[in-house]
Amino acid sequence: MKFINEAGWDRILRVVLGIVLLVLGWGNIVQGGFGEFLKYFGLLPLITGMVGYCPVYGILKLKTNKS
Amino acid sequence: MKLELWNNKIKKSKLPVVVEFWAKWCGPCKMMSPALETIRKEFAGKVELIKIDADSEPELLRVLKVYSIPTVFVYHEGNLITRKSGAMNVDQIRKMFIMAVDGQKSKNGLNSTDRVVRLAAGTGLLAAAYFTGNTVALYILAGLVLFSAVYDRCPIWKLVSSKVTGFFQKRQPEQNS
Numbered sequence: 596m597k598f599i600n601e602a603g604w605d606r607i608l609r610v611v612l613g614i615v616l617l618v619l620g621w622g623n624i625v626q627g628g629f630g631e632f633l634k635y636f637g638l639l640p641l642i643t644g645m646v647g648y649c650p651v652y653g654i655l656k657l658k659t660n661k662s
Numbered sequence: 663m664k665l666e667l668w669n670n671k672i673k674k675s676k677l678p679v680v681v682e683f684w685a686k687w688c689g690p691c692k693m694m695s696p697a698l699e700t701i702r703k704e705f706a707g708k709v710e711l712i713k714i715d716a717d718s719e720p721e722l723l724r725v726l727k728v729y730s731i732p733t734v735f736v737y738h739e740g741n742l743i744t745r746k747s748g749a750m751n752v753d754q755i756r757k758m759f760i761m762a763v764d765g766q767k768s769k770n771g772l773n774s775t776d777r778v779v780r781l782a783a784g785t786g787l788l789a790a791a792y793f794t795g796n797t798v799a800l801y802i803l804a805g806l807v808l809f810s811a812v813y814d815r816c817p818i819w820k821l822v823s824s825k826v827t828g829f830f831q832k833r834q835p836e837q838n839s
Contacts, residue, residue, distance in 0.1 A: 603775065610783045614790055617803070622794030634799075645780050645807065 599647035600658035606644045613641025668722055673740035677710040678762035681735040683728050685716045690749035691732045697752040705759045734758055738765035772814055780811030 601609070616637030619625045625633055643649045652658055672679055682698060684691035702711045716723055716731050726735070733747040736758050743761050750758070772780075784807035791800035813819050 606775075606779050607782075610779060610786065614783065614786045617787070617800060618790045618794055621797045621800050622790070624794075638803075641783060641807075645776075645783055645810065647776065647779075 599660060600652045601644070601647050601649055602659040602661070605649075605659040606647055609640040609644025609649075613637050613639070613644060617641065668726075669740070672737050675710050675737075675740075677708065678739070678765070679710050679712060679735075679737040680759060680762050681712045681714060681737070683714050683716045683719075683723065683731050683733045683735075685731055688716075688731050694732055694749045694755070697750070697755055700752060701755045701759055704756070705763070709759050709762045736762045738762055741765075772811070777811050780807055784808035784811060 614637070616633045618637075620630050620633030620635075620637055623630065672681075682691075684695075698711070702709075714722070716728070722728075728747075730747045732749060733745060734750070734755075735745045736743040738761075743765060744758070746754075746758065784804050787800055787804035787807055791797050791804055794800065809816075
């Protein structure tokens, strides 16, 4: 699809990173303010990985996929 | 026309290409012709329409396995996106042209990569929810992610989304008039 700007490896990395961050936050492995931050910040890589589009790449006109 | 020549013709085109195989004696082709012309004008400069008289290109028809007319082929960047046989109305033709511009097979469907990534993410979240002591938020998130992987195959979703789309499509002409 046209809007996708992430390669497969990039998407997998983001999904894994998102899950790790969410686990750190929601599992209370990281506590305090930073733990609270991770509870929601983890959604960012997870969603961008799932959708395949990174807005930051879009702004900087970068892409990790070939097409 | 030989298949190689045909492929070169399609690949050389700078625009997405919609090809219609028609014939003078074909009733549905005549019926579809005004609608096709309307959409061609609507997408002028964005999509190239090639009309091929089926009677003059039997070899091409054989190679492309065109067994009935009208048959429409949609190409994007030289790749075949979809093909459809039989008469189409304006909306169906417009959809074909939109597919040609977007280069995607279906606006609603997910491709296999998306589906696998979402299923993997949902499963990962389910496992994470379980191993972090049954975290409800992660279970909910896992449910949403897993649903996003299969929503296009859910009959309830299809029904609801078609109703919503239909409602907004009905409203649009009223607003324009």
